[in-house]
Amino acid sequence: MTQVDRREFLTASSLAALGLSLEGQPGGPPPEPVIDIHQHVGYAGRANEGLVAHQRAMGVTTTVLLPAGRSVSTASTHVGKANGLQAQCLGNDACFQLAAAHPKAYVSGANEVPDLDDAVPEIERYLKRGAVLIGEQKFGVECDSPAMQKIYQLAQAFRVPVLMHWQFDMYNYGFERFGKMLAKYPGVNFIGHAQTWWANIDGKHTVQAGLYPKGAVTRGGLTDRYLSDHPNMYGDLSAGSGLNALTRDEDFTRDFLTRHQGKLLYGSDCTDVEGTGAKCQGAQTIAAIRRLAASKSIERKLLHDNAKQLFRL
Numbered sequence: 001m002t003q004v005d006r007r008e009f010l011t012a013s014s015l016a017a018l019g020l021s022l023e024g025q026p027g028g029p030p031p032e033p034v035i036d037i038h039q040h041v042g043y044a045g046r047a048n049e050g051l052v053a054h055q056r057a058m059g060v061t062t063t064v065l066l067p068a069g070r071s072v073s074t075a076s077t078h079v080g081k082a083n084g085l086q087a088q089c090l091g092n093d094a095c096f097q098l099a100a101a102h103p104k105a106y107v108s109g110a111n112e113v114p115d116l117d118d119a120v121p122e123i124e125r126y127l128k129r130g131a132v133l134i135g136e137q138k139f140g141v142e143c144d145s146p147a148m149q150k151i152y153q154l155a156q157a158f159r160v161p162v163l164m165h166w167q168f169d170m171y172n173y174g175f176e177r178f179g180k181m182l183a184k185y186p187g188v189n190f191i192g193h194a195q196t197w198w199a200n201i202d203g204k205h206t207v208q209a210g211l212y213p214k215g216a217v218t219r220g221g222l223t224d225r226y227l228s229d230h231p232n233m234y235g236d237l238s239a240g241s242g243l244n245a246l247t248r249d250e251d252f253t254r255d256f257l258t259r260h261q262g263k264l265l266y267g268s269d270c271t272d273v274e275g276t277g278a279k280c281q282g283a284q285t286i287a288a289i290r291r292l293a294a295s296k297s298i299e300r301k302l303l304h305d306n307a308k309q310l311f312r313l
């Protein structure tokens with residue numbers, strides 16, 4: 001062992017003793033890439049510098065930005081309440097500008113309020129500019145309405161996924177009927193997100209259990225069946241709802257992550273600026289995936305490989 005080898009060995013072993021590794025350290029191997037499929041520009045008023053620092057702190061190497069639709073007062077925006085995705089999020093132009101400023105690290109989706117007359121041409125304009133998906137669709141519309149079916153047809157034409165926020169009585173109505181859309185549009189990959197999507201991993205879920213149900217999960221939930229029965233249904237692990245679903249019954253989760261290992265995608269949907277620690281739900285979701293994935297290969301699929309394939313990154 002030369003002096004240099006010995007120094008490197010000692011550094012590695014002392015880091016290991018602290019539960020750390022040389023990965024990402026100067027001279028160490030590059031960090032494993034992580035794709036975050038769910039972030040927003042202007043989220044809860046956060047500046048772009050805060051978003052970029054947050055993503056770096058979380059160890060994210062590629063971020064998918066999800067634009068809001070335009071601000072309008074319609075039934076589908078709950079008379080403006082859902083503008084900015086109900087969280088001050090900015091639209092297509094702001095997302096494209098940030099992605100253009102960081103061409104390797106950021107890509108953008110395309111979005112619009114789906115029942116506006118010009119929703120399809122507006123979204124199409126950004127798909128032609130390279131948007132990697134349609135979303136985040138978070139509006140008060142029936143999931144099988146003519147307006148939404150036009151969105152699905154557009155997604156089919158451009159071969160991009162559609163990301164939908166499912167929230168009972170608020171956004172995307174008719175979750176129990178969505179199987180018909182999955183069967184009708186087999187060429188469209190759908191990504192399920194948010195409270196009603198995650199609450200329904202439980203076969204015994206009821207509306208009365210609320211949006212963030214706790215405790216043991218019974219197999220056979222509607223979400224689990226959509227994932228099992230439809231090759232075009234994917235799941236977005238982001239937000240408090242995703243983290244709650246991962247941590248409420250860890251024995252169920254290990255099995256769920258194994259069974260749907262090719263269908264689940266890491267996202268943060270995280271508003272803070274820290275990017276680490278107790279305040280950062282996105283960092284906690286990464287930690288939960290690392291803890292609960294039954295193998296390194298499953299962990300890598302959830303944190304990176306599935307998204308790379310689905311969005312052709």
Ligand SMILES: [Zn+2]
Binds near residue numbers: 066085136269
């Ligand atoms: Zn979101």
Ligand SMILES: [Zn+2]
Binds near residue numbers: 280283
């Ligand atoms: Zn965070």
